[in-house]
Each structure stands twice: as C-alpha cells, then as structure tokens.
Amino acid sequence: MDVLLDIFASANFWAAAIRIATPLIFGVLGALICERAGVLNLGIEGIFVAGAMAGWLAVYLGAGLWGGVLIAALAGALFGLLHAFLTVILGLSQHVSGIGITLLATSASYFTYRTTLPDVSSPPRIAPFQPIAVPGLSDLPFIGPALFQQTLLTWLALVLVAIVAFVLYRTPLGLAIRAVGDNPASVEAQGLSVRGLRIGAVVIGSALMALGGAFLTMSAFDAFFFGMVNGRGWICIALVVFASWQPGKALLGALLFGAFDAFQIRLQAEIGQVVPGQVFLMMPYLLSILALVLVARKADYPRALLQPWTKGQRH
Amino acid sequence: MTDPAILLSLDNITKRFGALVANDAISLDLRESEILALLGENGAGKTTLMNILFGHYVQDEGLVRVRSNGGDMNSLPPGSPGAALAAGVGMVHQHFTLAENLSGLDNIRLGTEPLLSLGRRAMARTRIKSIIAESGLEVDLDRRVADLTVGEKQRIEILKALYRDARVLILDEPTAVLTPQEAEGLFVVLRRLAANGLGVIFISHKLGEVLAVSHRIMVLRGGKKAGELTAAQADRRAIADLMVGKAVAEVTRTPGSIGKALLEFDDVCLGKPSTRTALSHVSFKLRAGEIVALAGISGNGQTTIAALLSGLAVPDSGTLRLDGQPMTRTSPRRLVEAGFARMPEDRQHDGVVGTMSVAENIAIEDVRSPELSRFGFLNRNAMQTRAQSAIAAYDVRCPGPDAEARLLSGGNVQKLILARVLEREPRIILANQPTRGLDIGAQAEVHRRILAARDRGAAVLVISEDLDELFALADRFLVIHAGEVVEAGPADALDRATIGLLMAGQSHTTEPLAQ
Ligand SMILES: Nc1ncnc2c1ncn2[C@@H]1O[C@H](COP(=O)(O)OP(=O)(O)O)[C@@H](O)[C@H]1O
Ligand SMILES: [Mg+2]
Numbered sequence: 001m002d003v004l005l006d007i008f009a010s011a012n013f014w015a016a017a018i019r020i021a022t023p024l025i026f027g028v029l030g031a032l033i034c035e036r037a038g039v040l041n042l043g044i045e046g047i048f049v050a051g052a053m054a055g056w057l058a059v060y061l062g063a064g065l066w067g068g069v070l071i072a073a074l075a076g077a078l079f080g081l082l083h084a085f086l087t088v089i090l091g092l093s094q095h096v097s098g099i100g101i102t103l104l105a106t107s108a109s110y111f112t113y114r115t116t117l118p119d120v121s122s123p124p125r126i127a128p129f130q131p132i133a134v135p136g137l138s139d140l141p142f143i144g145p146a147l148f149q150q151t152l153l154t155w156l157a158l159v160l161v162a163i164v165a166f167v168l169y170r171t172p173l174g175l176a177i178r179a180v181g182d183n184p185a186s187v188e189a190q191g192l193s194v195r196g197l198r199i200g201a202v203v204i205g206s207a208l209m210a211l212g213g214a215f216l217t218m219s220a221f222d223a224f225f226f227g228m229v230n231g232r233g234w235i236c237i238a239l240v241v242f243a244s245w246q247p248g249k250a251l252l253g254a255l256l257f258g259a260f261d262a263f264q265i266r267l268q269a270e271i272g273q274v275v276p277g278q279v280f281l282m283m284p285y286l287l288s289i290l291a292l293v294l295v296a297r298k299a300d301y302p303r304a305l306l307q308p309w310t311k312g313q314r315h
Numbered sequence: 316m317t318d319p320a321i322l323l324s325l326d327n328i329t330k331r332f333g334a335l336v337a338n339d340a341i342s343l344d345l346r347e348s349e350i351l352a353l354l355g356e357n358g359a360g361k362t363t364l365m366n367i368l369f370g371h372y373v374q375d376e377g378l379v380r381v382r383s384n385g386g387d388m389n390s391l392p393p394g395s396p397g398a399a400l401a402a403g404v405g406m407v408h409q410h411f412t413l414a415e416n417l418s419g420l421d422n423i424r425l426g427t428e429p430l431l432s433l434g435r436r437a438m439a440r441t442r443i444k445s446i447i448a449e450s451g452l453e454v455d456l457d458r459r460v461a462d463l464t465v466g467e468k469q470r471i472e473i474l475k476a477l478y479r480d481a482r483v484l485i486l487d488e489p490t491a492v493l494t495p496q497e498a499e500g501l502f503v504v505l506r507r508l509a510a511n512g513l514g515v516i517f518i519s520h521k522l523g524e525v526l527a528v529s530h531r532i533m534v535l536r537g538g539k540k541a542g543e544l545t546a547a548q549a550d551r552r553a554i555a556d557l558m559v560g561k562a563v564a565e566v567t568r569t570p571g572s573i574g575k576a577l578l579e580f581d582d583v584c585l586g587k588p589s590t591r592t593a594l595s596h597v598s599f600k601l602r603a604g605e606i607v608a609l610a611g612i613s614g615n616g617q618t619t620i621a622a623l624l625s626g627l628a629v630p631d632s633g634t635l636r637l638d639g640q641p642m643t644r645t646s647p648r649r650l651v652e653a654g655f656a657r658m659p660e661d662r663q664h665d666g667v668v669g670t671m672s673v674a675e676n677i678a679i680e681d682v683r684s685p686e687l688s689r690f691g692f693l694n695r696n697a698m699q700t701r702a703q704s705a706i707a708a709y710d711v712r713c714p715g716p717d718a719e720a721r722l723l724s725g726g727n728v729q730k731l732i733l734a735r736v737l738e739r740e741p742r743i744i745l746a747n748q749p750t751r752g753l754d755i756g757a758q759a760e761v762h763r764r765i766l767a768a769r770d771r772g773a774a775v776l777v778i779s780e781d782l783d784e785l786f787a788l789a790d791r792f793l794v795i796h797a798g799e800v801v802e803a804g805p806a807d808a809l810d811r812a813t814i815g816l817l818m819a820g821q822s823h824t825t826e827p828l829a830q
Contacts, residue, residue, distance in 0.1 A: 172424070175417065175421050
C-alpha cells in the first residue's frame with residue numbers, strides 16, 4: 001500500500017501522466033472530429049507515424065520547431081485528404097481505407113527516413129521543445145511541477161480541447177458537423193454540402209492526429225525510432241467511444257490512460273522483480289478495454305458513422 | 316379580377332431511372348396563396364417531381380422556374396437544394412431530414428448562418444418564436460429532436476422552411492404519419508399560411524383530405540400528368556378514375572362454393588393470459604373456398620394468430636389441424652411446403668429483404684424447387700424468367716427484376732408478395748392488413764387477387780382493422796377480443812354495429828343496451 005501512496009503522492013507521477021496523455025489528446029480530438037462528421041478514420045495509427053517522422057525530419061533539416069509542427073500537420077492533412085477521397089467521394093469502406101492509410105503512411109514514413117538518412121546507424125537527435133517554467137506558478141508544491149513543467153505542445157493540446165469543444169457546440173460550423181454525422185440528409189436539405197463538411201472534418205482531424213505523432217519526436221523524445229507510435233492511435237479510437245464523442249470527456253479519458261501508464265511504469269520499478277514486465281505493459285490496455293465495456297454499450301454513436309452519402313439516394 | 320401571381324412553374328420535367336420514366340414531361344404552375352394538391356397512386360412520381368424541384372434529383376429534361384423578388388421568373392440550376400432554398404422553395408420531406416441529436420432550434424438554424432462565425436442563436440430564437448406565434452406551429456425549440464413526437468418533428472420541418480422566408484412550401488405526404496387530429500391541425504396551419512400569400516404544394520394519395528384542404532388538384536399517374544381540376548369541380552369518383560386511369564372497377568364478390576375444413580384451431584392457448592399477445596381457448600375452422608374475416612381492435616391477439624399461421628409460434632396447449640391431422644413441429648418452411656401463404660402485416664420489413672433484388676425476393680420461398688435450383692445451386696436464368704412474368708402478371712412497377720426491393724413503393728411491395736405467394740397456388744392464405752397504406756388502385760387489385768384465390772378453392776383468413784375492407788371480402792366473420800375469438804356468423808347477416816360491439820368485448824348473446 002505504501003508503494004501506491006508514494007506513487008500517487010509524487011508530482012513526477014502526475015507530470016508523467018500528463019506527458020503520456022498529450023499525444024493521446026491530439027489523437028482523440030482528431031478522431032472525434034472525423035467521427036462526429038460520420039467518418040471513422042483508422043488511418044490514425046499511420047498518421048501518427050507520419051506526423052512523428054515529418055515533424056522530426058523537418059526540424060532535423062533546419063525548419064525550426066514550429067516549422068516542424070506545421071509540416072507534421074500538413075503530412076497528416078494529406079493522408080486525411082486521401083482517406084476523405086476514398087471514403088467520402090468514392091464511398092468505399094471506411095474500415096478498409098483506414099487500415100490501408102495506416103499501412104501506407106507507416107511504410108512511407110520509414111521509407112522516407114531510410115532514403116533521406118541512408119548512412120546513419122543510431123537515430124540522429126534534434127533539440128526538442130523544452131518545458132516552460134512559468135515563474136512563480138512552477139514553484140507551487142505538487143501542482144507546479146505536474147502542470148507547469150510541460151512543453152508548449154502539451155499546452156497546445158489542452159487549448160485545442162477547449163477550441164474543439166467551443167467550435168462543436170457554439171458555432172454554426174460545429175452545428176453542421178454534428179448534423180452531418182447524425183443525418184446527412186438534414187444538412188443537404190438545408191443547402192450545405194455533405195461532402196465538403198466531411199472532407200473538411202477528416203482533413204482537420206487528421207492534421208491533429210499527426211500533431212500527436214509530432215509530440216513524440218519533438219517533445220517526449222528527440223529522435224525518430226521505428227515502432228515508436230506503438231498502438232497509441234488505436235488507443236485513441238477506443239478513447240473516442242469512451243468519451244461518447246465529447247471533447248471534455250476525451251481529455252479525461254486521455255488523462256486517465258496517461259495515469260494508468262505512468263502508474264504501470266512506476267509499479268514495475270517497485271515490484272518488477274516479482275511480476276514479469278509484460279503484465280504491466282498490458283495493464284493500460286486491459287483497463288481501457290474494461291472501461292469501454294462499461295461505457296460503450298450505452299454509447300450514443302453518431303448515427304451516420306460509417307455510412308457513405310450519395311446525392312440523390314433514396315432517404 | 317386578375318389571378319394572383321405565379322410563384323413557380325415547372326416546364327416539361329422528365330426524369331428516368333434506368334428504363335423507368337418516373338416523370339414524363341410534366342408541367343405545373345403554382346400561384347400565390349394557392350394550395351395545390353399533387354395526387355396520385357404510390358409510385359406515380361410525386362416525390363420524384365418534388366425532389367427535382369428542390370434539387371435533390373437532377374432532371375433529364377425540363378426547367379424549374381421560380382419568381383424572384385423582382386417579379387421575373389428565374390430558372391433554378393438543377394441539383395442544388397441550396398439554390399432552391401435561396402429562391403424561396405421549402406420542402407418537408409416524406410421522411411424527415413432532421414438531425415436527431417440537435418435541438419429543434421439548431422435544426423432550424425442549420426445552414427442559415429455563415430459557418431465560420433459565432434452564429435446568431437439568440438436572434439434566431441426570437442425570430443422563430445414570432446413565426447410560431449404567427450403560424451400556430453407550437454413546438455418546444457430546446458428539446459432534442461429525437462425526443463419529439465412525429466407531429467412535432469413535422470412542425471420543426473415547416474418552421475425550417477418558414478424561417479428561410481419560403482414563398483413556396485412543399486409537403487410530401489404530410490398526413491401519412493399523423494393522427495387524424497394532428498392532420499386537422501396541420502390543415503388549419505396550411506390554410507392560414509396560404510392566406511398570408513404562401514404557395515403550398517401538398518402531396519397525398521388520400522382523396523378525402525385532398526378535397527378538404529386544396530384549391531386545385533393535379534393528378535399524376537404512371538409518371539404522367541393525368542388531369543388537373545379545381546377543388547370545386549372535383550368529385551371523388553372522377554378523381555379516383557383519373558388516379559387509376561381506368562374507371563375503378565368495383566370489386567364484386569360472388570358467393571363462393573364452400574368446401575371442407577382445411578385448417579382447424581382447436582382450443583388453442585398461447586402466452587400469459589391478459590397480455591396483449593395472448594390467446595385463450597381459440598377454436599375456429601377455415602374452409603376451402605371461404606374468406607374469413609378476423610375483426611378486432613389491434614393488440615387483441617391478432618399478431619399471435621398470424622404468428623401461428625406463419626410457423627413462427629406453436630400453441631402452449633390445444634391443437635392446430637391441417638386436413639384433420641394435428642400439425643406438429645411447424646416452421647415457416649414446413650408451412651410453405653404444406654401450402655400456406657402469408658402476407659405479413661409489416662410488408663416492407665417482414666415481407667421482403669430490402670437489399671435483395673425483386674427477382675430474388677420473388678424466388679425466396681421457393682428456392683429449393685427443382686425449377687429454381689439444382690444440387691443447391693441457384694438457376695439465375697429461371698429466377699429472372701419467373702420474375703419477369705410475375706412483374707408483368709401482377710403489374711409490379713419497378714425498374715426491373717434486378718432492382719433492389721427497398722426501392723419499391725408499398726403497393727408494389729405488396730404486389731410482389733402476392734406474386735410470390737399466389738403463384739404457388741396456396742391452399743391456406745393469411746392476409747394480414749393486406750391493403751394498409753395502399754392507394755385505391757392497388758387496394759382493388761389486392762382484393763381482386765384474394766377473391767380469385769378463394770374462387771380457386773383456397774381458405775383465406777383476412778386480418779384487418781378496416782371494417783369496410785372486411786365487408787368487401789369476407790364470407791364469414793370472426794371477432795377477436797382480449798385473446799378470445801368468437802364466431803360472429805355469415806357476413807350477409809351482420810352489420811357494422813354488431814361487429815363493433817363484439818370488438819369492444821360485448822358478448823354475442825347479450826342484447827345491445829337499449830336506449
Ligand atoms: N432513386 C431512385 N432509384 C430508382 N428508382 C426510383 C428512385 N426514386 C424513385 N424511383 C421510382 O420512381 C417511381 C416513382 O416514385 P416516387 O416518385 O417515389 O412515387 P410517389 O412519390 O408518387 O409514390 C417509382 O416506381 C420508384 O420505384
Ligand atoms: Mg412518395
């Protein structure tokens with residue numbers, strides 16, 4: 001028990017939880033925007049890789065950190081555009097297209113990495129985002145280190161939660177996105193473009209997903225490794241359901257997952273000799289499955305999720 | 316006196332779906348303050364025409380012109396609901412186009428404010444409130460649409476159009492989903508709106524309400540304009556003939572020759588007593604060459620009788636006898652093979668597989684016959700041939716044997732089902748609500764087919780809430796109330812009042828209360 005208390009009482013633990021949650025916040029917001037408009041984007045895992053690679057490479061080649069963020073977002077947007085073309089314009093299966101995008105974006109990223117840097121053996125490093133210490137606040141006990149030792153990208157993620165929530169619930173654009181994910185006919189009958197809204201949502205959502213990847217190479221670490229995304233995209237897909245497609249709950253879900261993961265790392269350090277490490281690695285995933293089972297059965301899916309829309313279809 | 320200005324004119328609109336001509340060079344004018352009824356049987360092309368006018372469908376030929384504020388008639392670009400809305404055309408679809416996860420207010424606002432702005436929710440609310448006050452379309456604007464009644468959803472739809480300053484309002488079968496009281500309320504609103512200058516196009520296939528609410532009536536038949544008349548000139552008979560194209564032949568019933576009992580319910584009980592689906596000690600016989608009516612208020616056990624006759628349920632106690640032999644281990648397939656045919660109550664849902672083709676739906680109960688399959692492989696050619704002849708013989712209006720069944724209108728689905736079940740010359744027919752929701756032409760057709768099957772020697776049980784229908788068909792009446800079936804006697808000796816009392820649960824022997 002002491003072990004547990006120690007873990008939860010340490011500011012470092014909470015700082016780590018938030019750090020681990022950050023890429024998930026980007027990813028879950030992106031997935032949420034796509035799905036609210038009625039498009040499932042399983043390209044997320046690959047878009048994470050593409051964002052991680054593109055952002056890092058841009059910085060490595062001298063673009064500057066924010067330049068890297070922008071390039072990452074653009075890379076995500078491009079793959080989003082491809083997904084939108086396949087699913088919204090051509091009406092193909094969103095599952096199949098999404099998995100295809102994941103495979104394509106992952107391999108394209110590795111390929112680009114290998115061809116641009118054929119000779120390096122150990123991954124080159126960049127100077128990543130640094131934690132910004134807010135003078136005064138950072139010195140607060142407990143909260144200070146947990147919150148105010150994060151990098152600007154974490155702050156960006158938190159601000160984006162508020163922005164996405166505001167746009168979704170307080171603007172005509174959000175209204176249209178929520179409507180098109182529920183009943184595209186309602187949007188068409190009011191003279192708006194179903195396709196335009198869906199393409200826009202998928203592109204923006206994919207750009208956000210890529211920022212999740214960029215955080216990995218430009219803030220959490222300082223280099224690009226193979227396999228570094230490691231299922232984070234899939235976790236976001238589950239978190240959207242857990243969050244009932246609401247930005248606030250999405251933030252909560254990401255933080256919870258971050259806390260599980262940080263907890264598991266520390267528990268491993270404490271009692272890792274007794275229990276094999278893989279058990280700890282499994283834990284956050286098991287917990288998210290459990291959370292899904294409890295929440296998702298009652299989930300209020302966007303009614304038009306997965307359904308392609310063709311103009312002039314019978315409705 | 317000059318006529319009010321023309322608001323809208325359709326000029327020679329033609330629309331084809333494959334080989335089917337859904338609209339054939341149709342022209343129409345609508346004037347200010349006018350309620351124009353667009354009347355026609357199911358599948359006549361009413362919805363298609365309005366979908367073209369509103370830009371959901373693109374016409375193959377023809378022009379839509381709408382009067383601008385300046386008074387000129389401008390033609391609308393095809394296929395653009397946005398342009399139709401901007402020109403002042405509003406449409407209330409047969410199937411509502413509302414986002415159920417949003418409030419009524421948000422559904423009305425949707426698309427009326429610049430997307431990249433903060434919106435004008437408060438202003439919108441004020442304006443909508445004043446429209447509600449003016450029109451009488453009372454509704455709670457803040458409830459999620461999913462939680463509204465059908466009537467309320469319809470009012471939101473009308474408000475959507477009025478909020479955009481519609482000068483032309485199209486309503487596609489607006490009363491199909493309403494109770495009679497709600498429909499009456501809608502007519503009051505429509506008259507008030509028209510009095511304020513709005514032009515209304517009101518689509519319907521119900522004669523009575525069309526005569527009650529409209530100024531002018533245009534009849535469509537088979538995609539063509541069949542006639543146009545003012546409500547004052549119109550009489551029911553003439554319109555009915557226009558709709559159907561030929562004088563609607565009164566279905567005549569000749570006395571049949573009744574044979575031996577084919578099916579017998581003997582003291583059948585099923586389900587927990589006093590639930591809506593329970594049957595208690597039900598006994599009756601169906602005889603060859605006889606149509607038996609099962610009258611009753613819905614929810615008194617009719618569905619259970621239908622389930623028994625479809626092989627979807629077995630009695631808890633008591634016996635069903637076919638040709639005097641007790642039936643054990645029934646299943647839908649066994650019953651079909653034993654010569655049962657059923658026309659299910661919810662024909663779109665239980666009668667056809669919507670995503671399968673017309674040909675497949677016609678073959679579906681008979682795929683094991685040597686004609687349609689060998690060694691478990693379907694003979695597609697034979698299915699096509701059978702479908703083609705069935706489509707012709709039963710006048711199923713559809714683009715062809717390969718069209719998906721969900722694209723068919725209700726009347727045509729029923730004809731498809733008739734084609735499927737009657738071609739096998741069944742001995743026992745269950746017709747459950749056989750003409751609910753059908754237009755007069757299709758109704759007469761279904762009745763004729765059922766009578767013909769009886770004359771061929773089939774035993775028919777008709778379940779219906781429509782007493783007129785039962786009197787038109789039945790030789791003998793059964794009445795069901797609270798899971799008990801009473802024998803009411805031959806149709807000739809009965810009147811509606813007697814049946815009505817039995818339906819309400821008054822026993823056969825007690826005298827109706829004297830005044
Ligand atoms: N999208 C479509 N694809 C194929 N056929 C259609 C489509 N819409 C309508 N039809 C056919 O056009 C005809 C007219 O249909 P509709 O306009 O819905 O009739 P109504 O509204 O008068 O009942 C019907 O035969 C219908 O099956
Ligand atoms: Mg229609």
